[in-house]
Amino acid sequence: MFIDDLPTPALIIDAGALEANLATMAQAWPGSRLRPHAKAHKCSSLARVQQRFGHTGFTCATPREISGLARAGIEADFLLANESVDPARLGAIASTGATVAVDSDETVRAAARAGISKVLVDVFVGLPRCGVEPDDAARLADLARSLHLEVRGVMGYEGHLMMLNDPAAKRERVTLAMETLRDCSEKVGGDIISAGGTGTWREHLDTGITELQAGSYALMDTSYATLGLPFHQAVHVVGTVISRAVGWAVADVGLKALGMDHGNPEVDGYDVWFCSDEHVTFAVKRDPDSHGAPTFLPGVGEHVLVTPAHVDPTMSQHERAWVHRDGLVVDEWAIDLRGW
Ligand SMILES: Cc1ncc(COP(=O)(O)O)c(C=O)c1O
Structure with a gap:
């Protein structure tokens, strides 16, 4: 056919273009340095190909993405890079060992009650969406530890900078946002500093993060094409x-x-x-x-x-x-x- x-x-997905994209990203961000975002494709078969390119973890935006990957037989280090207070949905991913982003007392308590064992403190780095105020990150981590949650580190999504088309301004602003995140990492503890996306993949090569959360790079779209990415x-x-x-x-x-x-x-x-x-x-x-x-x-x-x-x-x-x-x-x- x-x-x-x-x-x-x-x-339709062009297998050759997909494989070229995965190879380019895996060369710059190999193995666990890239935590591909599953929300960009919502497809366990594509996730399996990303595993073949060496990546051992996945970023997810919904509990359903994690439970679906697990149901498809994919074993990986899952990160729910999004906040949830839904006991049923958090409970449904607890057995996968998923790490869950938290940015409030409520999300910490919801994770602990649902049987989640590991969290990342999600820090506000400029995008008015999720993320705890940097000054409150250490306290939140202490609360999590007091509820017997392992605090694996920090994440911060600088989504407001993805589409900046001025390389110098982008580098400067991403660097600044990541200084905040690295500073929080020292206070929060843990060894993960997770951030970034397709639009900032290059800038992050020297921001000191431990892993990149890019998703769109695999399939691309006309918005990202305007940035001249490879x-x-x-x-x-x-x-x-x-x-x-x-x-x-x-x-x-x-x-x-x-x-x-x-x-x-x-x-x-x-x-x-x-x-x-x-x-x-x-x-x-x-x-x-x-x-x-x-x-x-x-x-x-x-x-x-x-x-x-x-x-x-x-x-x-x-x-x-x-x-x-x-x-x-x-x-x-x-x-x-x-x-x-
Ligand atoms: C938390 C989070 N991390 C990373 C990304 C990066 O995704 P992309 O590579 O598609 O820009 C997104 C996209 O919205 C996101 O919400």
Whole structure:
């Protein structure tokens, strides 16, 4: 079967591009130095490939990602890099030996009550999301230890810096954020300093963190492509043109088949006008010749390749991914880590 034979919209993964991305990252961040983020693909089969590239731990955003990886038979050092006070969900991952991020007395107590044995203190390093104030990190670690939790160290996610496109400013601000985290690490104890993502993978090579939490690097998206990173686009959604007018065409890849929070997807070399639930409307570029872009629209029944702007929420819209090599479908992977 070829990708053109798939029922659309069909999520496809280019095995060659994926392997190149995993190899590039594993060379810079080998073994346990990289803790790949499973939320970026939500696929235990892909996680297994990441293990083959030498990585021994996974970062997860939901308890479901951890329990799903364990159910798929993956044994690893799991980190829930996110806060939870849900006793059932925390209880469900306790037997995996997962380490859980905490940033408040409530999350520490919830972890202890649910039978979790290890925590990381999540520190605020500038992104107004999770993370304890740096001044309170040591006290929180003491509280955790008083409840017989092992404190493995600290994490801090500098998500607000991922998309900075000025290399000097990025380096300076990431370095500053990590000075805060390293300072907390000394007060908190433990030997893990976990941070970063695809957008800051290079900067972190000399920030002193012990592990990088990158996820998007494996499959990539058009947002991250704007940074000129050495990772290739490995995921697309195949669509079928279902309607055509004089000035535009419509394919069956709408916002319910895509993550749209980073904007419109790209459709081959066309201009995307907008997405609705089940449609993407696109047209020939105004100045197609200068970009080498197509000068005519595809006909009804023809296929187009749609590239998502944000990989994580795109993956979670699909039940399966078709893995291909040069268009030949070689495998089918369940996107089995969806849900919470
Ligand atoms: C806690 C945490 N760590 C790391 C990442 C990095 O992910 P990515 O490599 O996809 O930017 C994210 C992304 O949102 C995150 O929430």
